[in-house]
Amino acid sequence: MMSDLHLKSIAELSAGLQAGDFSSVELTQHFLDRIERFDGELNALVTLTKDQALAQAEAADARIRSGNAGPLTGIPILHKDIFCTEGVKTSCGSRMLDNFISPYDATVVTRLKDAGVVMLGKTNMDEFAMGSSNETSFYGPVKNPWDTERVPGGSSGGSAAGVAARLGVAATGTDTGGSIRQPAALCGITGLKPTYGRVSRYGMIAFASSLDQAGPMTRSAEDAAYLLAAMAGFDERDSTSVDRPVDDYVGQLNQPLEGLRVGIVKEFFGEGLNAGMSASMQTAVDELKKLGVETVEVSLPHSHYSVPAYYVVAPAECSSNLSRFDGVRFGHRCDDPQDLEDLYKRSRGEGFGAEVKRRIMIGTYALSAGYYDAYYLKAQQVRQVIAGDFRKAFESVDVLLGPASPETAFRIGEKSDDPVSMYLSDIYTIAVNLAGLPAMSLPAPLVDGLPAGLQLIGNYFEEGRLLALAHQLQQITDWHQQTPSGY
């Protein structure tokens, strides 16, 4: 029985820990063994925190014995390396932070620690979360466990591959333009991006502050509910955190859904969507209807402007956020700087990879004198139009549906030389970030043996309804239990 612990849900593992069937130390060792066995090939982790994990597991076992454990106490998970972890290297996938030992914990990390989770290690990611394939990482690409010649998606590629290969029970991720949902789709797992402001951004290394949100990456919607319940909530250390009670996501999983109106987004099924992907989505919609939901076609007429608007807003905010990496206070510093300008320029030139430099420069250009109105102001207006499309759609439906990605996992190297083609990987996910809405990707039927992601988009703060819909679909289907062979 101990050999199949990695196949169990959080609720099953929690019950087993409480009943004394196995200890958190045993569970943690099981995953550490799996990481040792499989991660040499996958490259999903950049830092393994074995000693801390076993110490946290021992503490969790003591807490379970003392009778004040919660549902996540003793559950081993992975953190994306974008979250600051006190005393542990926090690289953000960059040479710039290869030497950075964080002096503090991100709020997400603190909250999950308080819930008693065990951190197994930190996951690989696109550098500063800028990428859709995990190929921009300083630590090399992550391999997709479904086909190791393919990308896992990005930027939370290590988290997605790690959960898909069962190297941890669950993982944290962040989503600025699709970085939770697209890798979840390409690796066949469940990933949720909450409403902007629902989860604290404190200690989460900033990329584009008006878009960034953290969320859970798990094997099922039920597991995601457990994780989000611990992650979400007001934090005075994040000035955009929303002071509003957190719903009982787990308790609401079985809420009645009869009569729920699901809008099929017309624009997400147009040209550019692979035929196999379209068939997979249709099968998922047919199953959803068995839950008693109604489906109607809806339009987001300006959604094709979301990628252009995003590639102004996100780079503009990144150029500002990443100005903190100056070779003075932390991170990489060039050797033998001649003067202050040389220190800045060479530290940044050496510390950042090509994609990060491109985005900083696009943002710098868009914000420079004479160009602000044509780029940044225009993009914020387009963003308003896109948010308006969603407002209108939610007047007649409760949830929107479409694919999370136009295609299944592509081959490593296939798009890495063409930034614009890579950017179009996020064509169905970006509009959600621009509007600040919650959305998730969950496994749909495989397409040619590779995972496909069904995307559900909710109105503001309706994470509970999305999770319930996904959970109830997962009760009558087994797509979320598909596992890559060999793991």
Next chain:
Amino acid sequence: MDLEPEEVEKIAHLARIAVAADELDALNTELSGILGLVERMAELDTSDIVPMAHPLDMPQRLRPDVVTEENHRDAYQAVAPATANGLYLVPRVIE
């Protein structure tokens, strides 16, 4: 649109990123490609649209003007490239 070579150098300078001379052409092609994608926005008439300031239309939260942070200088400077006497060291800026 295509950027002029000197524009790429100017952007790199404004961004304080060292770019080698032999990288400028390739960088120009990439940046111009991205700007080409971005410029599709121009098709959309947004003359009466209020720019979005916040996805939830929330005002900035205020807090009482009291000291809440503790002193973390030593912990924060432990990860700095060069410090002395509690100060960050940089190349000389005043002759």
